[in-house]
Amino acid sequence: xxxxxxxxxxxxxxxxxxxxxxxxxxxxxxxxxxxxxxxxxxxxxxxxxxxxxxxxxxxxxxxxxxxxxxxxxxxxxxxxxxxxxxxxxxxxxxxxxxxxxxxxxxxxxxxxxxxxxxxxxxxxxxxxxxxxxxxxxxxxxxxxxxxxxxxxxxxxxxxxxxxxxxxxxxxxxxxxxxxxxxxxxxxxxxxxxxxxxxxxxxxxxxxxxxxxxxxxxxxxxxxxxxxxxxxxxxxxxxxxxxxxxxxxxxxxxxxxxxxxxxxxxxxxxxxxxxxxxxxxxxxxxxxxxxxxxxxxxxxxxxxxxxxxxxxxxxxxxxxxxxxxxxxxxxxxxxxxxxxxxxxxxxxxxxxxxxxxxxxxxxxxxx
Amino acid sequence: xxxxxxxxxxxxxxxxxxxxxxxxxxxxxxxxxxxxxxxxxxxxxxxxxxxxxxxxxxxxxxxxxxxxxxxxxxxxxxxxxxxxxxxxxxxxxxxxxxxxxxxxxxxxxxxxxxxxxxxxxxxxxxxxxxxxxxxxxxxxxxxxxxxxxxxxxxxxxxxxxxxxxxxxxxxxxxxxxxxxxxxxxxxxxxxxxxxxxxxxxxxxxxxxxxxxxxxxxxxxxxxxxxxxxxxxxxxxxxxxxxxxxxxxxxxxxxxxxxxxxxxxxxxxxxxxxxxxxxxxxxxxxxxxxxxxxxxxxxxxxxxxxxxxxxxxxxxxxxxxxxxxxxxxxxxxxxxxxxxxxxxxxxxxxxxxxxxxxxxxxxxxxxxxxxxxxxxxxxxxxxxxxxxxxxxxxxxxxxxxxxxxxxxxxxxxxxxxxxxxxxxxxxxxxxxxxxxxxxxxxxxxxxxxxxxxxxxxxxxxxx
Numbered sequence: 001x002x003x004x005x006x007x008x009x010x011x012x013x014x015x016x017x018x019x020x021x022x023x024x025x026x027x028x029x030x031x032x033x034x035x036x037x038x039x040x041x042x043x044x045x046x047x048x049x050x051x052x053x054x055x056x057x058x059x060x061x062x063x064x065x066x067x068x069x070x071x072x073x074x075x076x077x078x079x080x081x082x083x084x085x086x087x088x089x090x091x092x093x094x095x096x097x098x099x100x101x102x103x104x105x106x107x108x109x110x111x112x113x114x115x116x117x118x119x120x121x122x123x124x125x126x127x128x129x130x131x132x133x134x135x136x137x138x139x140x141x142x143x144x145x146x147x148x149x150x151x152x153x154x155x156x157x158x159x160x161x162x163x164x165x166x167x168x169x170x171x172x173x174x175x176x177x178x179x180x181x182x183x184x185x186x187x188x189x190x191x192x193x194x195x196x197x198x199x200x201x202x203x204x205x206x207x208x209x210x211x212x213x214x215x216x217x218x219x220x221x222x223x224x225x226x227x228x229x230x231x232x233x234x235x236x237x238x239x240x241x242x243x244x245x246x247x248x249x250x251x252x253x254x255x256x257x258x259x260x261x262x263x264x265x266x267x268x269x270x271x272x273x274x275x276x277x278x279x280x281x282x283x284x285x286x287x288x289x290x291x292x293x294x295x296x297x298x299x300x301x302x303x304x305x306x307x308x309x310x311x312x313x314x315x316x317x318x319x320x321x322x323x324x325x326x327x328x329x330x331x332x333x334x335x336x337x338x339x340x341x342x343x344x345x346x347x348x349x350x351x352x353x354x355x356x357x358x359x360x361x362x363x364x365x366x
Numbered sequence: 367x368x369x370x371x372x373x374x375x376x377x378x379x380x381x382x383x384x385x386x387x388x389x390x391x392x393x394x395x396x397x398x399x400x401x402x403x404x405x406x407x408x409x410x411x412x413x414x415x416x417x418x419x420x421x422x423x424x425x426x427x428x429x430x431x432x433x434x435x436x437x438x439x440x441x442x443x444x445x446x447x448x449x450x451x452x453x454x455x456x457x458x459x460x461x462x463x464x465x466x467x468x469x470x471x472x473x474x475x476x477x478x479x480x481x482x483x484x485x486x487x488x489x490x491x492x493x494x495x496x497x498x499x500x501x502x503x504x505x506x507x508x509x510x511x512x513x514x515x516x517x518x519x520x521x522x523x524x525x526x527x528x529x530x531x532x533x534x535x536x537x538x539x540x541x542x543x544x545x546x547x548x549x550x551x552x553x554x555x556x557x558x559x560x561x562x563x564x565x566x567x568x569x570x571x572x573x574x575x576x577x578x579x580x581x582x583x584x585x586x587x588x589x590x591x592x593x594x595x596x597x598x599x600x601x602x603x604x605x606x607x608x609x610x611x612x613x614x615x616x617x618x619x620x621x622x623x624x625x626x627x628x629x630x631x632x633x634x635x636x637x638x639x640x641x642x643x644x645x646x647x648x649x650x651x652x653x654x655x656x657x658x659x660x661x662x663x664x665x666x667x668x669x670x671x672x673x674x675x676x677x678x679x680x681x682x683x684x685x686x687x688x689x690x691x692x693x694x695x696x697x698x699x700x701x702x703x704x705x706x707x708x709x710x711x712x713x714x715x716x717x718x719x720x721x722x723x724x725x726x727x728x729x730x731x732x733x734x735x736x737x738x739x740x741x742x743x744x745x746x747x748x749x750x751x752x753x754x755x756x757x758x759x760x761x762x763x764x765x766x767x768x769x770x771x772x773x774x775x776x777x778x779x780x781x782x783x784x785x786x787x788x789x790x791x792x793x794x795x796x797x798x799x800x801x802x803x804x805x806x807x808x809x810x811x812x813x814x815x816x817x818x819x820x821x822x823x824x825x826x827x828x
Contacts, residue, residue, distance in 0.1 A: 001792045010551035012801035017554045020808050022384070025376040060367070060408045067372040071816050077809075081817035084810060089570065092767035095817065110582020154760050157582070236817070 027072030036069075038078075038233030040277040043069040078236035086237075097231055098153055102240040103186045104231035108143050111156035112360050113164070119362025120167050122336070123352055126307070127169050130339060133347035134305075136170035137207055141311045141355040143189065147181035161356060170352065173206040175199050185242045188229025189357065190280055193314040194221060194245040200318035207349055209322035212300045219247040224271070227279045244279055246271075246314075251321035254297035260290045260342065268293070268317050283313035289333035290342055293326040300324055303348035307331060309358040323349075331365040367408045369610045370564045372815055375808075378405065379614075386618060387545075395517050395540070398618060402520040406485070409526070413484035416454070421519040423450050424494040425512050428501040432508035440502060447498040451491045458484055463685035486526030488682055490519055492649055497533040499653055506534050514540050523614035527607045529625040529645035536620060543619030553616030555800065558807040560609025563602045565811035567778065570771045571599035575734075577764055585754050588761040589747040593727040595768070596734050598775040601630065604643070623648075630779045633718035634711045635699040635725060646682070650675050672704075673697050683733070688741050692733045699725060 001009070035042050047053065047062035054060075071077065085094035092098060096107040127136055140162065145155045158176075166172065183195035191199075197216055204210035226241030246269050257266040266285055273281040284291060287310060304323040306312055308330060316326055327343060334342065354362075367374045382401045389397050407414045427447035431440045456464075462478045469476055497518070500506040509515045518540060524531050578584065578592040608625035615622040629641035639647050658671040673694075680693015703711070711718040731748065735741035746752045777783065790796060 001794065001796065005794060005797055007547065009797040009800055010547045012797065013551040013554050013804050014547065016801040016805045017558070017808070018380075018383075020805060021376060021380045024812070025380045028376065055411050057411050060411075063377075064371055064373045067376065068816055068818065071372060071376075071812075074816055077813040077816040080809070080813040084813065088770070090767075090770045092763060110580075152763060152766070154582075154763050 024072055028067060028070060030072060032070050035277060036074075036233070037277065038075060038228070038236065040230060040233060075236070079238075082236040092152060094236075095234060097235045099235065099237070099239075100148075103144075103181075104229070104235045104239060105144055105148065105153070106189065106231055106234070107153060108145050108357050108360060109154040109156050111158075111161055113160075115362050116161060116164050116359050119354070119359050119365065120164060122331075122362065122365050123168050123307075126336065126339070127350075130343075130345045131350050134345070134350045135207075136350045136352070137173055137203075138165070138168050138170045138352035139173040139175050139203065140165060140359065141191070141353065142176050142179060143356045144181060144184045146176070146356065147179075156356065156360060158356065161359065165359070168352070170350075171206065173203055175202055178202055185227070185229050187232040187239055187242050188227070188280065189231070189355075190229075190311060190314065192245065193247055193283070193317070196315055197318060200315060203319070203351065204322060207304075207351070209300065209302060209319075212298065212302075212322035213318065214249045214251050214321040218249045220249070221245050221247055222271075224274045224279065224282065227274075229280075230278070244274065244282065246282060247317065249317075249321070251295060251297050252317045254295070255317075255320050256294045256296065257284060258292045258294070259285065259288050261288055268320065280310070280313070284316060284328070286310075286313070287330065287333070288328070289330055291328040293320060293328070295320050295324055295326070298322070298324060303327075305329060305343065305345075305348050305350045307350070307352045307354075309354055311355050312353050315353070333366075335366040367405055369607065369614075370561060370569075370811065370815065372812075373408075375561075375812070375815075378408075383617065395514060398522075399513055399517040399520060402517065402522040402525060405522040406520060406525060409485050413487075416458075416484055416487075417490060417520060418516070420451070420454065420490060420494050421516045422512065423447065424498045424519075425509065425515040428498050428508035428515075429510070431498065431502050435504070444498060444502045448495060451495045455487060455491045457481070458487055460681075460685045489528050489530055490525060492530050492646075493532065494519055496530075496649065496653060500532065500534055506537055521620070523611040523618070523620075524622055527604075527611070528643075529608050529611060529623050530649050531622050531645070532649075535623055539620050545617075545619035549616050549619060553613045553618075554804060555613070556616065557610050557613030558804045560606040560611075560613055561811045562606075562807035563609060563778070564606035565814045566807075567771065567775050568599050568602035568606055569814065570768070571595045571602065571775060574764060574768045574771075575599060581760050581764075583758055583760055584747065585756060585758045585761045586747065586750045587757040588764070589744065589754075590727075591761065591765060593731050593748065594772065597630075597727050597730040598772070598779060600730060600733070601626070601779060602775060628779065628781050630723065630726070631719075631781065632722050633715065634703055634708055634722060635696060636703050636708055638722060638726060639696065639700070646679070650679055654678060669701055672701055676700065687738050688732055688735050691738070691741075692729055695729055695732065 032045060033043050034045075044062070044066045047059055047066055049059055052058075053062075082094045085091040086099070093107055098105050098107065123138070142158065145153070146158055149155050149158070162176075178198040178201075179191070179196075184191050200213060201210060204213045223243050223245050225243040227244045228241050232239050232241070248269070252268045255268050257268060258264075259266070262285070268284060269282050270285045271282050273279075273286060276286075278286065280286070284293075293316065298321050300321070300323055302323050303325045304319065305327045306316065306329070308316075308328055309332075312328060316328060319326060325348075327348070329339075329343060358364075367378060369375075378401075382398075385397055385401070386394055403414060403417075406417055410417075424447055427443045427450075430443045434440045434443070458481060461481065465476050465478055468474065497506065497515075501508045509518075518533055518536060519525075521531075521536075574595045575592055578588060578595070581588065605626040612622045612624070623645050625643060625645050627641040627644065629638050632638040632641055655671055655675045658674065659667055660671060661668050663671070676693045676697025677690060678693070679696070680690045683689045683692065711721065728745070728748075731744050732741045735744050743752070747754060750756070790799075
């Protein structure tokens with residue numbers, strides 16, 4: 001290569017490098033974003049710059065997180081990384097998300113026996129301390145990987161999980177057998193409300209309230225689209241969106257929802273939340289520590305408490321006709337030491353309904 | 367501040383480069399010194415004072431030595447400097463190791479200090495020591511101005527993870543250096559390659575190692591896969607950091623020594639250590655091994671010298687017994703090679719490579735083990751003594767998932783890419799290909815960092 005060509009090459013190298021590092025550095029002065037819709041989380045905002053934060057090292061730690069969150073064209077870079085992982089590096093997953101056609105999955109592996117054992121001990125302690133007068137039932141919701149066992153991707157040992165769960169002091173209701181992969185969204189962890197009536201029936205039979213369940217033909221379906229599930233954001237790849245269907249009945253229409261985290265009364269479905277960070281929040285107003293559903297259109301005088309995670313939000317509306325009141329408790333947000341002061345235990349039926357993913361991280365319970 | 371961090375790449379580096387290039391030459395050293403102190407302060411708010419003390423101490427000692435050359439005072443100053451440096455290293459890096467071993471041996475209960483390890487202390491104390499020793503030996507002149515000495519000690523490209531740059535390497539460049547287009551472009555190229563090696567390969571292999579440690583069920587094959595992945599990870603991690611340091615050095619007109627030269631193509635442990643962390647090996651050779659007499663002494667003393675150097679090399683890497691054993695392992699292998707089979711190894715290419723790779727894999731498993739118990743457990747797993755299956759579904763999954771990364775890493779650990787580059791270096795297409803590669807490496811590394819990928823740096827713990 002002659003001298004001039006070499007000079008041109010070196011100038012181009014310097015030019016490309018400086019345009020990129022200076023250009024992207026200047027891009028960081030653009031207005032900060034508050035939330036990442038795709039990842040469904042608030043983005044880190046500019047850390048405080050003062051003598052205290054600088055000398056304590058807090059500023060050094062926080063500024064990197066801030067710049068990562070507010071980097072120009074961040075979503076494009078995330079997509080580039082996913083494309084790299086799947087198509088260049090031929091990785092079987094990208095940040096634990098993997099794809100099969102239009103379906104996105106998250107690896108739930110391995111089974112963390114210490115977490116499950118903690119969850120079982122925690123549940124038995126709740127039963128012993130608060131539920132001695134109640135009929136206690138429990139069930140486990142399989143995550144979507146359960147239906148992909150034997151494939152290329154590792155899955156937790158579901159048999160071991162179910163056998164460990166036998167130590168819970170209650171009546172087990174097996175719902176694995178009435179679920180298939182098609183009962184779940186393609187881009188989200190959750191099950192579809194329109195597909196889980198058999199689950200409600202199975203629970204209703206086991207808990208002796210089947211005759212009070214609203215018949216399937218009394219429901220009216222309403223759809224909301226497009227629904228971009230949690231895995232879509234995590235995959236950072238363009239996937240086919242889902243549709244959310246919610247089912248109303250005379251019983252759900254008449255139900256009144258109250259909770260500790262909001263004032264007044266709400267309906268079973270808060271459709272306006274579809275435009276929020278998580279479309280699945282339309283069911284029972286999303287994640288809530290304690291919720292009470294009062295069913296005004298039922299002749300049942302039974303009451304139910306469900307210790308639950310987010311899956312129950314779309315299932316509970318099916319149980320509305322079968323109980324006079326349903327109390328939903330999410331132990332991730334309520335400390336067990338204050339449970340007596342926020343829930344009145346007086347012999348209601350109790351259902352512990354957790355997903356396998358929740359059991360595998362049950363140390364989140366307070 | 368990691369070189370492979372957004373704050374470094376898109377805040378610190380552009381500001382420092384632009385500031386450096388627009389300032390007049392006479393102000394550049396001061397600017398670079400301040401930038402280097404800011405760089406260190408960003409990670410170590412308190413220990414920046416330790417860095418200043420270290421530089422000041424050796425600057426004063428060296429000036430004294432130069433002014434009293436040949437006298438007993440000069441020797442006393444040298445000893446004083448070495449004692450201060452080793453005391454600093456001993457206190458901040460090894461004190462809790464010594465306390466816990468004394469507690470274990472004597473059965474007492476001396477509380478640990480839990481003093482945090484200052485970033486890069488092993489690197490900058492070795493640099494300052496080499497400076498004072500070289501002044502004592504007459505190989506270098508003591509600097510009269512403290513600011514240039516401080517620049518040498520704190521120079522941010524090599525401050526926290528080497529290469530261990532000796533003062534004699536930089537003596538002239540500290541006063542006068544060329545910073546032309548060729549140098550800057552070569553520096554950018556080297557830096558970009560290092561960044562890609564670190565973020566795209568080393569971090570990816572690190573994820574595989576992390577997955578191995580978190581796996582529900584492992585197998586004998588998974589143990590070996592881990593051994594290969596970790597050996598490649600540490601090579602790509604550390605050599606990438608050296609590439610970035612050398613590259614940035616060039617951008618500022620400095621020429622740092624090379625630190626790695628494709629160590630995995632070696633045919634013996636002896637050759638491996640001529641190619642791995644070369645600046646550390648040569649430091650121990652020049653400041654420990656040769657002063658002890660090197661190989662120009664009786665056989666017993668020669669063996670003693672090798673043993674001392676390699677136990678110190680292991681200990682330099684970390685305050686734990688597995689590092690000491692790691693160093694001792696190499697010492698023993700080097701002695702055995704020198705006494706018995708080095709010449710035989712050089713004759714057979716295949717056997718010597720298999721021999722070298724087998725020993726190096728074992729050594730890095732020991733290096734990365736969670737203490738001695740962890741090392742024993744890892745070795746039992748590797749050799750099928752833990753009742754594990756030969757292979758299982760998890761192993762196949764990770765093998766498939768990381769196959770391309772591993773293949774690229776293996777190829778990248780040989781000079782093949784370099785040979786291909788030199789074959790095309792003079793072609794016209796490189797006028798576009800090289801700038802394009804720089805841009806692509808930078809963007810891909812940025813994408814990986816933004817996606818929140820795993821981004822530790824192994825040699826920071828040393």
